[in-house]
Amino acid sequence: MSIVTDLLAKPGVIAAGEYAYRGDRFSYRGALTEEHARMASIMCRATTMGVNMEGKMLEVFQPRSGLQPPRGWMVHGADYTVCVMANVFCMLDNARASINDIVGFMRQTMANAPSDLI
Amino acid sequence: MATLDELMRLPAAMAAFEFRGSGELLDQRIAYPERINETTLDLLAHMCAANMSIATMQARGWEKVTAMKGFYPIQEFTLVGFDWSVVVSGFRREQIKSEGKTSLPPLMGVVLGNEKADYEAAFAVLEGQEPIP
Numbered sequence: 001m002s003i004v005t006d007l008l009a010k011p012g013v014i015a016a017g018e019y020a021y022r023g024d025r026f027s028y029r030g031a032l033t034e035e036h037a038r039m040a041s042i043m044c045r046a047t048t049m050g051v052n053m054e055g056k057m058l059e060v061f062q063p064r065s066g067l068q069p070p071r072g073w074m075v076h077g078a079d080y081t082v083c084v085m086a087n088v089f090c091m092l093d094n095a096r097a098s099i100n101d102i103v104g105f106m107r108q109t110m111a112n113a114p115s116d117l118i
Numbered sequence: 119m120a121t122l123d124e125l126m127r128l129p130a131a132m133a134a135f136e137f138r139g140s141g142e143l144l145d146q147r148i149a150y151p152e153r154i155n156e157t158t159l160d161l162l163a164h165m166c167a168a169n170m171s172i173a174t175m176q177a178r179g180w181e182k183v184t185a186m187k188g189f190y191p192i193q194e195f196t197l198v199g200f201d202w203s204v205v206v207s208g209f210r211r212e213q214i215k216s217e218g219k220t221s222l223p224p225l226m227g228v229v230l231g232n233e234k235a236d237y238e239a240a241f242a243v244l245e246g247q248e249p250i251p
Contacts, residue, residue, distance in 0.1 A: 070198065073198060
C-alpha cells in the first residue's frame with residue numbers, strides 16, 4: 001500500500017496526497033475536490049521549499065545544529081491540522097486524529113526520503 | 119499562560135523561547151547549549167514568526183475559498199527538523215485579541231528532541247490547557 005492509502009486508513013485523516021517538488025504533478029485521496037487538493041498541494045509545496053531554504057540559512061549560521069535537513073512541518077488550527085513530511089501531506093480532524101501517531105508514522109515511513117527536493 | 123520554565127519540563131525539551139511577532143528573540147532557556155544556542159534561537163524565532171504569518175494568510179484564504187472552517191487562526195506552527203522540532207504558538211495572543219485587548223503577550227516556542235517529542239502535550243501547554251506532565 002502507498003503511504004497515502006495508509007494515512008487515509010488512520011483515524012481522523014480526512015485527506016492525504018503527494019506532490020512533485022518541481023510543482024508539475026500532485027495526487028490525492030480523501031474528502032477534497034480536485035481543485036481544492038491542487039491548491040492544498042501548491043501551498044504545502046511552497047511552505048516545504050521555504051522551510052528548506054530557511055534550514056539551509058540556519059545551517060550556515062550554526063552548522064550541525066540538528067535542524068538540517070528539515071523533515072516536515074505542521075500547522076495546527078482549532079479543528080484541523082495540516083501535516084507535511086517530505087512531499088506527502090495530510091489533513092487531520094483534531095477531534096479524531098492522534099497528531100503524535102501521524103507524525104511518528106510519517107517520519108518513520110519517510111525516513112529515507114531524499115532531501116534534495118528533486 | 120505557560121512560562122519558559124514550564125515549557126522546559128516537557129519531555130525532550132531542549133530549549134524554550136519568547137519572541138515578538140516580528141521575530142525578535144526576547145528571552146530563552148537552553149538545556150543543551152552545544153546544540154542550540156542563542157544565535158540558533160534568534161534565527162529560529164524569525165523563521166517561526168514568518169511561517170506563522172504565511173500559514174495564517176494561507177488558512178484565511180483556504181477558508182474563504184473552500185468554506186471549510188477550523189483552520190484559521192493558526193494556533194501552532196511546528197517545524198520538524200532532522201534531530202529536533204520547534205513548536206511555536208500564537209494561541210494566547212489570539213485569545214487576548216478576541217477579548218478586544220491591544221497589548222499582546224509575546225509568542226512562545228519550544229524545541230523538542232524528535233525521538234521523544236510529544237507534540238500534543240506541547241500544544242496543550244502552550245495553550246495553557248493542561249498542567250505540565
